[in-house]
Amino acid sequence: MSKIILHIDLNTFFVRCEELVNPTLIGKPVIIGHSGRGGIVSTCSYEARKYGVHSGQPTFKALELCPNAIVIPGHYELYSRKSKEFFNFVKQYSPIIEKASIDECYVDMTKQLSNVKDVVKYLEDFQNKLLQTIGLKCSIGVAPTKFLAKMASDMKKPMGITIIRRKDVRKMLDPLPISSFYGIGKKTAPRLEAIGIKTIGDLAKLVNEDNLEVKNAFGKFYYVIKDWINGYGSDEVDVEPWDPKSIGHSTTFIRDSSDFEEIKGYLRDLSKEVSDEAKQKDKIGSNVQLVLKTNDFKMINRSVKLNKPTNDFETIFNEASILLEKNLNGQEIRLCGVTLQNLIYASDYVEQLSIFDNFDENDEKNATRDLIRELNRRMKSETFMRASDILKEKKHGR
DNA sequence: TCTGGGGTCCTAGGACCC
DNA sequence: TCTGGGGTCCTAGGACCC
Numbered sequence: 001m002s003k004i005i006l007h008i009d010l011n012t013f014f015v016r017c018e019e020l021v022n023p024t025l026i027g028k029p030v031i032i033g034h035s036g037r038g039g040i041v042s043t044c045s046y047e048a049r050k051y052g053v054h055s056g057q058p059t060f061k062a063l064e065l066c067p068n069a070i071v072i073p074g075h076y077e078l079y080s081r082k083s084k085e086f087f088n089f090v091k092q093y094s095p096i097i098e099k100a101s102i103d104e105c106y107v108d109m110t111k112q113l114s115n116v117k118d119v120v121k122y123l124e125d126f127q128n129k130l131l132q133t134i135g136l137k138c139s140i141g142v143a144p145t146k147f148l149a150k151m152a153s154d155m156k157k158p159m160g161i162t163i164i165r166r167k168d169v170r171k172m173l174d175p176l177p178i179s180s181f182y183g184i185g186k187k188t189a190p191r192l193e194a195i196g197i198k199t200i201g202d203l204a205k206l207v208n209e210d211n212l213e214v215k216n217a218f219g220k221f222y223y224v225i226k227d228w229i230n231g232y233g234s235d236e237v238d239v240e241p242w243d244p245k246s247i248g249h250s251t252t253f254i255r256d257s258s259d260f261e262e263i264k265g266y267l268r269d270l271s272k273e274v275s276d277e278a279k280q281k282d283k284i285g286s287n288v289q290l291v292l293k294t295n296d297f298k299m300i301n302r303s304v305k306l307n308k309p310t311n312d313f314e315t316i317f318n319e320a321s322i323l324l325e326k327n328l329n330g331q332e333i334r335l336c337g338v339t340l341q342n343l344i345y346a347s348d349y350v351e352q353l354s355i356f357d358n359f360d361e362n363d364e365k366n367a368t369r370d371l372i373r374e375l376n377r378r379m380k381s382e383t384f385m386r387a388s389d390i391l392k393e394k395k396h397g398r
Numbered sequence: 399t400c401t402g403g404g405g406t407c408c409t410a411g412g413a414c415c416c
Numbered sequence: 417t418c419t420g421g422g423g424t425c426c427t428a429g430g431a432c433c434c
Contacts, residue, residue, distance in 0.1 A: 033402085040402055043434095055434085060399050101405095101434050185432050220408070250403060287426095297401075301428055337403085 002166065003235045004114065006107040006123075007141040007149035010086065011158035013103035015045045017082050018072055020135045029069040035059045038252045038334075042074060046158070085134050093126065098238045104153075106146050108237040113142075123161045145235045147228040150182050169231040174201030183221065191217065204229045247283065248291075249273045250337025256295045258332050264321055270338040271317035278311035278340055284349060285309055287341035288316055290323040295332040302327050303341065309349060316340060 010016070014032040019025045029048035033041040039059040051066035063069060083102045090097055096108035116122050123140050130136055141152025143164040151173065152162040164172050178197055179189040195213060197203050206214045207226050215222050227233040249270045257263055267290075278284065289303035302323045306315070320338045 037399080038402060042402080056401080058400055061401090103434080183432070187431060244405080246405070248404070252402065299429075301430095303427065305426065335402085339405095 002144035003108060003110045004112075005143055005146055005149045005235055005237065006109050007100075007143075007146065007153040008090065008105055008107065009139045009141075009153045009157075010103040011137040011139060012043055012045055013082075013136070014043050014074060014079055016136055017075070017078050020082075021075075021078065025070065029053070029066050031059065031062055031066075031069045031071045032074050033059050033062075033071065034073055035063075035071050037254060044069070082134070082136065086130070086136055089130055089134055096237045096239055099242060106149065106237045108235075119163065120161055127159055127161070144231065145228070145233045146237070147182060147233050148231060151176075151180075154180070164231075166231040169229075170201070170204070173229065174199060174204060176200045178203060183225070188217070200229065244281070244283070245343055246285070246289075246339050246341045247274055247277050247281070247343065248289070248337055248339030249277075250291060250335055252293075252335045253333070256332040256334045258328070258330055260325065260328055263324060263328065263333060263336055266336050267320045267324060267338060268317055270336070271320055272313055274338050274340050275311055275313035275316050278343070282346050283340075283343040284311045284346045285340035285343045288319040288323070289337075289339040289341055290320050290327070291335070291337035291339065292324075292327065292331075292333050293335035295334050297334075300327060309342070309344060311340065311346065 015025075015030050018030065018032070025045075027047065028045065029051065030045040031041050031048055031053060032043050033039055041053060041055050041057045041059055041062050043055050044053045044062070048062070048066055048069050051069075053062040053066050053069065059071060063071070079102060086103075087097065087099060087105065090105060090107060094107050094109050094112055098106040100106060113119055113122065119142065123142070127138060127140070130138060137158050139153045139157045139160040139162075141149040141154070141162050141164070143149040143152050144166050148164045148169070152164045153160070155162040155172075176199060178184060178192050178199060179186075181200055181203070184192070192203065192214075197206065197214075203214070203225075207222075207229055218225055224233065251266060251270065253266065286306050286309040287303050288306065289301060292300040292302075294300065304319055304323060306319065310316070316338065324336075
């Protein structure tokens, strides 16, 4: 039997939070984002969207389109607090909830909705209660899979309710532009359009014919897409709390720089932030990554594996600095970042140590590996010398 | 005055081992 | 004179999402 999965998406969440604090903003064009160098629109009110403002747009450009817009830098503590209120509200309806981001979640409501006659009415009540008690507006998608629920919640905004039944998949998905498909972004969409795939319907047709060109274009993702587009795929709502696999911070400079010491200064601050956050979350990581963005927007990623996981500031900063030194070659840089990767819980690692009685497995492994490599090298060169001796002897007729 | 910052996942190539 | 194939680990880069 199919499940009943909801995708709940808060409408212009950041803007709505600001409106709750300052109601005079209601009905006005509001932009959340920075107006300084490199500032872009994070999100904006529907009033601003009427002028062509959208997220990702440089703020100065948005202000050209909509000079009366009110620009707010963003209050993330407020958003985070309201987000928690939202998730707690949803939990009153079903405990099977998966946070997808700060302002959206999947909910398994199979049990709650199976015997409900008027699902739309039920969900309208949900929306109204959320608005009355927390002050937030949302759009809801209802479907047998997570993918379809996600697509559905996107169809009517704000305060929309959209139900996609499996038998209606073709009818409801096929007319949509290919770029609206979750997982097909601004690189893949133009490639598909170039081979005549303009809508989800076009893609569905070729996928169901097992078209080789399409198959090659997607790699592993192809089989996922084939399920999704036909109304199958994951309906497992993952209740595990989010557990970060990496912690990173980056910053765009006030002006581009190619100066080692200047950039190293930024790395110091970023490394400190990363270290502090990792400590606060009880995480240690075994990879340090340096990210540079050049003035022509090329991304450079360099990383190094440590022989034991850490969240120590000095170690992170040192490793990042070494990577910077190796990779900075006169290029003008506009952004740098530091990320600690392959995170595990520090407490887990301590347990591991105590099991082996302070025996450091990684050090031991590395030492053994180095030794074996050295032996291999020697063996090879000895073999080679002997062979050349033999050749020499042959040549001289001895 | 061009294009943020936080992430996740996948792929591909090279080094190395057996 | 010719030159494997499977598997793992590490690194770099790219696509995508919010």
